Amino acid sequence: MAGFGNALRLSSEFIAGVAVGAGLGWFIDRMAGTSPWGLIIFLLLGFGAGVLNVLRSAGQIAEFGAKPPAGGKGSDRK
Incomplete structure (x- = not known):
């Protein structure tokens, strides 16, 4: 039932x-x-905003300005 609620959201x-x-x-x-x-223009912008909101909610992309986890790629640890 949790999956159905998530899909509806x-x-x-x-x-x-x-x-x-x-x-x-x-x-x-x-x-x-x-x-x-x-x-036409705002319908396309709304489509893009809708896709972006779904990806953010599903956790597929990070929030703007979020810091990456420590020790990941680009770390200066050796």
């Missing part, structure tokens, strides 16, 4: 990123009259 984070991007793009198109370019 990850999928909702991805869908939220895409939906927010599409909503912002639609709003900008309405205000600026640039249809459909704002929607």
